[in-house]
Amino acid sequence: MKKLSLIISTLFIVSCANNPFSSYESTTDQRLTSINTSSDLTSIIPAQDTNDVLYNMEYGTLLRMQTNYESSNIYYSKAQTAIDTWLTIWANSTQGKLSNSMTAMLVNDNANDYDPRGYEKTMLPTMHALNQLDLNNFDAARVEVKKMYQSEQAIQNYNQAKYDYTRQEEDKLQKNKTDDYLSLEIKRNYNFSDIDSPEVLALTNSYQSAFSHYLAGFVFEALNEPSLSRPGYVNAGKLQPTNKLIQQSIDNLDKNQTKKAGYANLLIVQEVGHAPQIKSEETHIPIDLNLINNQNSCTNMINVFYPKLITDKLHQPVYSYNLDNTTMTPTTMTNIDLMAARSLKDEVPYIVLRNVVAASRNIALSQASCSTGGIGSLISLGTSIGSMFVDKADERNWNLLPSKINVDRVQLPYGKHKISLTVNGVPHSYDFNLNSPYQVLVYRIIGNKVLFEPQKSMSN
DSSP: OHHHHHHHHHHHHHHOSSOTTSOHHHHHHHHHHHHHHOSOGGGGSOOOOOOOHHHHHHHHHHHHHTTOHHHHHHHHHHHHHHHHHHHHHHTTOSOSOOSOOTTGGGSOGGGSOOOOOHHHHHHHHHHHHHHHHHTTOHHHHHHHHHHHHHHHHHHHHHHHHHHHHHHHHHHHHHTSHHHHHHHHHHHHHOOOTTTOSHHHHTSSOSSOOHHHHHHHHHHHHHTTOHHHHHHHHHHHHHHSTTOHHHHHHHHHHHTTOSOOTTEEEEEEEEEESOOOEEEEEEEEEEEEOOOTTOTTOOEEEEEEEEEEEEOOOSSOSOOOEEETTEEEOOEEEEEHHHHHHHHHHHHHHHHHHHHHHHHHHHHHHHHHHHTTOTTHHHHHHHHHHHHHHHTOOOOOOOTTSOSEEEEEEEEEESEEEEEEEEETTEEEEEEEEEOSSEEEEEEEEETTEEEEEOOTTOOO
16 A cells, blocks of 8 residues: 555656656746847846755856846855855765765655756856956956865765765666666667767866866966966866967966066957756666566566757857957867766766666556556556656756857957957947956857857946
8 A cells, every 4th residue: 555655646746736847958948048039138037035056056147148247146156155065075085975865866856956067066166257257356266266176176076976886786786687687778778879979988077177277277377376377277288188279378378478568368258059958858668577476467668767968059169250350260168068968978877776776666666556456557557657757857957058168368459449240140249448467258159149248347
C-alpha cells in the first residue's frame, strides 16, 4: 500500500497547476521573444525581492542591459551572497557536504534550490565587474575579479569531490545486475553529439573563462598593479594560446607600453546572443521485470531523461563594426556555448547515476503494480506517466548570459568617437567620449537589438 500511495501522490503532484515540474525552457522562450518587442526589458520578469539565485542573476542582467548598473549590482550581490556560503565550504577543501545525495536524486531537480553551474559562478563576478567598470569604479571591479579567482578554486574542489562520490556510487551499481544493465543502456541511449565536439573537448574545464582572466588583467593594469595584471593575461593566454590580443597585451605590459599621454586604452566588449537553453529530453528503455514466483510478471518502459542544449541560432558568432570609419572585427575570447556543453559533459556520470536511481525506484513501483493483478496494468501505466514528470532533467540555467564574448582593444585619443554596426539589416550607431587612460565600451547584440552599455564617464 505504501508503494501504491507513492504512485497516487506522484500523479497528484503532476496534476497540480503550481508545481516544480513546469518547463523552464518554455519560460526562457517567452523571455527571448519579449526582448525583441519590449522597450522596457525589466518588465519581462516581474520585480521580486527574493533570495532565489537564478532569478537575481537573470533580473540583474536585464537591468544591466537597460544600463541601470546600480540596481543590477543589487541583484548580482544578492545572487553572490547565496553563492558565498557555498564558496566558503569548498574554498579550501574537498570534504564539503554534497547536496546531491541518493535521496535527493529521487526528487525532481527543479524542486531543489538552483545550484549555479561552474561557469555561471565565475561569470557572475565577471559581469559584476563589468557593471563596476561601467560605473567607473575600478576598485570595486578589483574586488569582483578577486571573487572570480576564489570561485575557481572552490569549483575545482567541489568537482573533485563530486567526481569521487559518483565513482563510488558507480562501483556500487556494477555489483547489482539490474543497476549495471540500466547504466549501460542509459549510456548507450545518451546522445553525446552536442557535448563531444573537438571544440568542447579542447576546453581545459567548464568554468574558466579567458575573458574573465583578461578582464582581471585589464583591471589590475588600470590600477597600476602589473604584478597582478600579468598573471591575469597569462592565465587568459593559457586558456586561449593562439589569441594574438592576449599576447600583445602581455608584451605591451612587459615593455611598459601600455600608456600614452592623451590616449585612452579602450576595451571594447561585444556580447552576442544568449546562453544555450536546456530542454529535458527523454528516451525509453524496455525492461522485463521478470518477477520471481509471480505469474503476473510484465514488461515496462523505463523513462530516461537528459538535458539537451539548444544553442542560439539567430546570431552570428562575431559582428564586424566600424570605429571612426575603420572596419574592425573583434576576437572571440569566451564561448559560453562551449562552456555549457563542457559542463554537461562533466555531468554525464551524475546524470547516468541519477537516472539509474530513478529507474530502480520506478522498477520497484512497477513490480508492486504487476503483483496487484487486475488493476496492475493501470497502476503500472500511472507509474510510467508519473515518472515522466517527476524525473525531468533540470532545464534551469542563466539563459541571459551572452553566447559569445568578443573583444577588441585599441588606443584612441581623448575626445569624441563613433561606433556603428549593422545587425539583421538594421544599422546601429553610438557616439561616445574618451577622457581617461582606461575605459570600456560594452554592447549587447540580442534579438534585433543592439544595446550599448556606456561607461558613466562617457557622454553622448
